[in-house]
Amino acid sequence: MPAQAQSVLDALLASPPLQAYLIVGAIMFAIGAWGALVRRNAVVIFMCVELMINGVNLTLVAFADFLPNAGGLGVGYAVLVIAIAAAEIAVGLAIVLAVFRSRRTVNVDEVTSMRG
Amino acid sequence: MxxxxxxxxxxxxxxxxxxxxxxxxxxxxxxxxxxxxxxxxxxxxxxxxxxxxxxxxxxxxxxxxxxxxxxxxxxxxxxxxxxxxxNRQFWAGLCVAAGVGAFLSYVLWIEDWSSAQAGNGPREVAQLGRDMLGVSPGSEIFALLFQVVSVLLLVAIVAAIVVSRRKVGTGVDRGVEE
The missing domain is CATH 1.20.120.1200 (NADH-ubiquinone/plastoquinone oxidoreductase chain 6, subunit NuoJ)
Structure with a gap:
């Protein structure tokens, strides 16, 4: 096998560095933040918040795997984050249902009864 | 990989x-x-x-x-x-989100991670279980956090039921109407 093909194969088989995981998590967080800022539907806003939480979770687990002094405890924190996100989605969707019953809409810019 | x-x-x-x-x-x-x-x-x-x-x-x-x-x-x-x-903030939101993403990526990229090495994660389920219960050294705080999250889940479930419940005899379920 020629040397160039060997080096390309080595690059393809090497494990990605820590920065790669961190940047994927950061871009995922940014996409979720964009969606939470621009969409009007409250349910889609919840989905985008879940995307942001997942980006942060990915960062936590990447640190737990790569940093030697972390001891893998970031995975435990990620489990706690998943539980809290599940609680948040349950309460949030209950609030969305209650708002829909009284206002007939889930668009967040049409629910303005508390505007001063 | x-x-x-x-x-x-x-x-x-x-x-x-x-x-x-x-x-x-x-x-x-x-x-x-x-x-x-x-x-x-x-x-x-x-x-x-x-x-x-x-x-x-x-x-x-x-x-x-x-x-x-x-x-x-x-x-x-x-x-x-x-x-x-x-909503009307489409391009402004895109600029803000792209700025946040670019800034985070830049900060994470210039940091020196040369001491980081893959393979420290708890690959075994038993290790993760000991971490979550606070038994393994260094993870004692999880004994508290686990209980707190349990109580939080219970409170959230009760809150979801209370918030989304219809009052008896008042109004109709408008989601079903149409």
Whole structure:
């Protein structure tokens, strides 16, 4: 096998560095933040918040795997984050249902009864 | 490993973009579950296979189904114009989000991670279980956090029931009407 093909194969088989995981998590967080800022539907806003939480979770687990002094405890924190996100989605969707019953809409810019 | 990483990164980021720009709400929910599946693949690559199982069970299973129920109760699944799904801050929001993403990526990229080495994750389920219960050295705080999260889940379930419950004898369930 020629040397160039060997080096390309080595690059393809090497494990990605820590920065790669961190940047994927950061871009995922940014996409979720964009969606939470621009969409009007409250349910889609919840989905985008879940995307942001997942980006942060990915960062936590990447640190737990790569940093030697972390001891893998970031995975435990990620489990706690998943539980809290599940609680948040349950309460949030209950609030969305209650708002829909009284206002007939889930668009967040049409629910303005508390505007001063 | 790089091939798997590229595939998973593309899946996660394309699905995340699909959540934001999809005009059909149901498509957004399905894109979201695809993005969560990609993150579960990353967890496997990062030596946390049990966390990947949690991710598939809780996010791809439970959260997606709950969100689909929310969509079912609150709107008809139909394609809408971008005018009606996006508020007026479209470009401003894009600029802010791109700025945040670029800044985070830059800070994480210039940092010196030369001492980091892969392979410290709790690959064994028994190790993760000891960490979660606060038995293994260095993880004593989890004995408290585990209980706090349990109470939080209970409170959240009761709150969800109380908030979404109809008062007896008042009004009708308008989601069912049409």
């Amino acid at each position: 790089t091939i798997a990483f590229g595939f998973l990164a593309g899946m996660v980021l394309v699905s995340a973009l699909g959540v934001v720009v999809s005009r059909n709400v149901v498509h957004s929910a399905l894109f979201m579950s695809g993005s969560f599946l990609g993150v579960a693949g990353f967890f496997v690559m990062l030596n946390a296979p049990s966390l990947a199982a949690f991710q598939v069970l809780i996010y791809v299973g439970a959260v997606t189904v709950v969100i689909l129920f929310g969509i079912m109760f609150t709107q008809r699944p139909q394609v809408r114009h971008y005018r009606t799904i996006i």
